[in-house]
Amino acid sequence: MMGDSAMKVIGIGDNVVDDYSHIRTMFPGGNALNFSVYASMLGCNSAYLGVFGSDESAKHVQRTLARIGVDTSHCRSADGPNGHAILTIEAGERVFISSNEGGISKSVPMEFIFDDLDYLQTFSIVHTSAYSYMDGYLAQLQQLNPLISYDFSDDFESEYALSLCQYIDFAFFSCAEWTEEAVTELLEKVVNKGCSVAVATRGPHEVIMFDGRSWFRQAPQVVIPADTLGAGDAFISAFLISYVGGKANTSVQPPLLIENSLEKAASFAAEICQVHGAFGHGLRY
Template sequence: MKVLGLGDNVIDRYTHTGIGYPGGNALNFSVYARLLSAEAAYLGVFGDDRAAEHIRRVLAARGVDISRCLVAAGENGHASLTIEQGERRFLGSNAGGIRQKIAMDFALEDMSWLGQFTLVHTSAYSYADALLPALGMLPGRLSYDFSDDFEIERALPLCRWLDYGFFSCADRSLGETREVLAAARHAGCRLPIATRGAEGALLFDGSRWFSQAPEMITPVDTLGAGDAFITAFLLAHAAGDTLAESLRRGAGFAARICMVEGAFGEGMIY
């Protein structure tokens, strides 16, 4: 299976240790897909600083194809965070750095290349919303992570293009979460899924509700857990697993990633 993560990449700077780890939703998807034995590519914009060089070197060593990426003069994306009892807490970011100034339109220059992927995954932080109509017409499936700070009024118009839509709803009640997923499904998203932190995950297929409890562990670092869940779920479902089994695989891989510092290790002193 060939998959593509399209959009954001960052260095996650841990203020309590002075170590930065490669990350970003779309980039994590590509790396996690490789860990799960898929053939993965990443398409995005890097800065030309030391952090970006480190990320590119890590991706190349892990076998992720970055041959279509752009490198632009400027600061790479970074986020600042700390860990409190294993739970990550974000402190701020530079909003993607140089990516803010580089339109993602170049991603559509070779539609035949994009058409080879079984899955394309992107996110709310990828500056790629304008690309969704074209990406939605590709033969592969399209996935989008709305993260936790979405506004439902702005999210729903995007749902018509999506096979999978992920919403982080840890701060919402079960009733509110159900309303979000029902609205996303009505707006055209084939399979809307919510992650709810310690409450697990919830999926609505238009007629049935599926829930998945998390694996109970003592985490080292929860950074990347949601992205890990998304990746394992998507790969399992695209391979033909049932929704229930795909959710179970997502929960299992998320627990595995919680035992690693950073999204997937590979730290550097920043």
């Protein structure tokens, strides 16, 4: 555990079941939900806020979160299919086949997250993602206490992504296919738009991070993966919790704190690569 148990964090947005059709097993997942679960694994007081469907997939995700102890007290349920992705594993690498793009959640506006502002104000970090239907609410979220983290994943259009960076504190990008030069150029632009910290994971290559003053790099830990699903979310979660938690401890110099946080992130991501699904809890069907 690396988190301060008093640190409260929340993932807002997408939840899915990752359906491993080759072994007929459904695992809970989704960028925002994975953050909530990983934060809980890392010792935080963790919550998830999003929309569940009304099918068996939704029930499995809800039961799993209850078992883990992630707070879902402010979630909504809607009649219809839960978020659902079909994927398979090839040599330990996850391969997406298809998705229903969040299922019923894409027809439920996320405005309801502001129904209880006192609740939202209690968190240190809000993490959301490109698949969370949250872009239109970032400006409103920015007015509140929590730091905002956003995962752009690998499916982003640079100009649009940059237009959101004025509202967020931490921006994460997946740039496995990018040149190093293109990555550094992107991260500089992100920080110039007002983001405090910009991070690009690059598959098997070094992670690159820029905080407006210094450049940092972190090599991934070499493991033979059982399943790479969730590795990026694990990296994000461990980095945020270590960095934000460590900032409260003013005795640690910022560059050292960042280096330590990146190292912990790489280590936790490697650990998650040994787990089937994003964090286990598979249900056979």
